Amino acid sequence: MESLPVPSVQAMVAATGGAHVPPRYLRPEVAADAVAGDGEAAIPIIDFERLLHPEVCRDESARLHTACQEWGFFQLINHDVPDDVIEGMKANVEGFFGLPAETKKQVAQERGQLEGYGQLFVVSEDQKLDWADILYLNTQPPQHRNMRFWPDKPGTFRSTLDAYSAAVNNVADRLLGIMSTNLGLQPEAIASKCVGGIQSMRMNYYPPCAEADKVVGFSPHSDADLLTLVLQVNQVQGLQVKRDDGSWVPVRPLQGAFVVNVGDILQIFTNGRYRSIEHRAVINTERARLSVAAFHSPSIHATIGPLRELVTDQEPEIVMYKTVDHESFMRLFFSAKLEGKSFLQRMKL
Numbered sequence: 553m554e555s556l557p558v559p560s561v562q563a564m565v566a567a568t569g570g571a572h573v574p575p576r577y578l579r580p581e582v583a584a585d586a587v588a589g590d591g592e593a594a595i596p597i598i599d600f601e602r603l604l605h606p607e608v609c610r611d612e613s614a615r616l617h618t619a620c621q622e623w624g625f626f627q628l629i630n631h632d633v634p635d636d637v638i639e640g641m642k643a644n645v646e647g648f649f650g651l652p653a654e655t656k657k658q659v660a661q662e663r664g665q666l667e668g669y670g671q672l673f674v675v676s677e678d679q680k681l682d683w684a685d686i687l688y689l690n691t692q693p694p695q696h697r698n699m700r701f702w703p704d705k706p707g708t709f710r711s712t713l714d715a716y717s718a719a720v721n722n723v724a725d726r727l728l729g730i731m732s733t734n735l736g737l738q739p740e741a742i743a744s745k746c747v748g749g750i751q752s753m754r755m756n757y758y759p760p761c762a763e764a765d766k767v768v769g770f771s772p773h774s775d776a777d778l779l780t781l782v783l784q785v786n787q788v789q790g791l792q793v794k795r796d797d798g799s800w801v802p803v804r805p806l807q808g809a810f811v812v813n814v815g816d817i818l819q820i821f822t823n824g825r826y827r828s829i830e831h832r833a834v835i836n837t838e839r840a841r842l843s844v845a846a847f848h849s850p851s852i853h854a855t856i857g858p859l860r861e862l863v864t865d866q867e868p869e870i871v872m873y874k875t876v877d878h879e880s881f882m883r884l885f886f887s888a889k890l891e892g893k894s895f896l897q898r899m900k901l
């Protein structure tokens with residue numbers, strides 16, 4: 553698995569001021585898309601403290617269930633990841649992307665693998681490119697880490713990422729337990745697939761662009777995993793979620809919240825009850841935008857297919873997705889360019 557090497561957009565903008573957009577990044581069709589205005593639509597907000605509170609958890613769990621069915625996206629407030637862990641992560645990600653290009657290149661991706669500083673999903677020389685640089689790392693379980701790609705600058709990067717990764721993993725596990733119960737399953741039904749579950753992180757740096765309406769920061773896609781928790785590092789808006797009518801709803805990040813989304817594996821596990829929704833990132837004309845996406849997937853030894861408990865009482869033809877081993881699933885995902893939900897289509901029976 554690999555992605556073809558591409559130039560750093562941050563370095564290109566630093567050299568040219570970002571006024572000139574090379575043809576490989578130009579996607580003028582984006583400007584024609586309908587985007588919801590302020591107050592028109594917003595993804596739901598779920599309060600983690602209420603989910604855990606005996607007196608109100610039932611109502612909040614019902615809201616979570618509806619959010620997963622209808623939106624596949626929500627903002628999670630009052631999660632218990634300490635402020636210093638969140639703020640430390642933000643500062644270290646900003647610190648890393650603020651380093652000189654030569655220093656960042658010390659953790660550049662290498663041919664044949666995905667981890668490191670670079671880009672993902674570039675599979676051909678004539679494919680349109682995203683206006684972003686990324687750092688992609690395996691973070692859990694710890695034995696899956698390749699420290700070769702973990703920056704040692706800023707000096708607190710590694711210890712901060714270690715603490716952040718464990719804290720976010722813990723929130724994801726508890727959310728998956730509540731979702732299992734909401735689906736009428738044992739609380740550990742999904743988690744049991746995740747013993748030795750995998751977490752990876754994608755740190756995104758989206759430079760500003762004078763012609764922001766002609767480029768895309770992150771192409772429309774859905775995530776391959778079970779559950780993604782995104783931290784908006786600097787509160788610059790850019791994430792947009794696609795609605796069924798084809799319009800895009802901007803996410804207005806709440807201070808300290810995680811933006812959480814259902815991934816393709818959860819859509820497959822739940823045989824379509826929960827929806828993994830297409831999303832994209834757009835670019836700001838003035839300011840760089842940064843985000844950290846934490847992807848949570850089952851163990852690499854798990855099989856990916858509809859959970860038997862959710863389909864046994866239905867007619868076999870209602871089973872919507874194939875069952876494949878997790879390794880083949882990941883290989884398939886990373887071998888094509890991101891194109892909306894086309895990957896999930898290939899998993900359909």
Ligand SMILES: O=C(O)CCC(=O)C(=O)O
Binds near residue numbers: 754756782833845
């Ligand atoms: O930049 C964002 O807010 C979202 C990033 C994202 O969709 C991803 O990393 O999968």
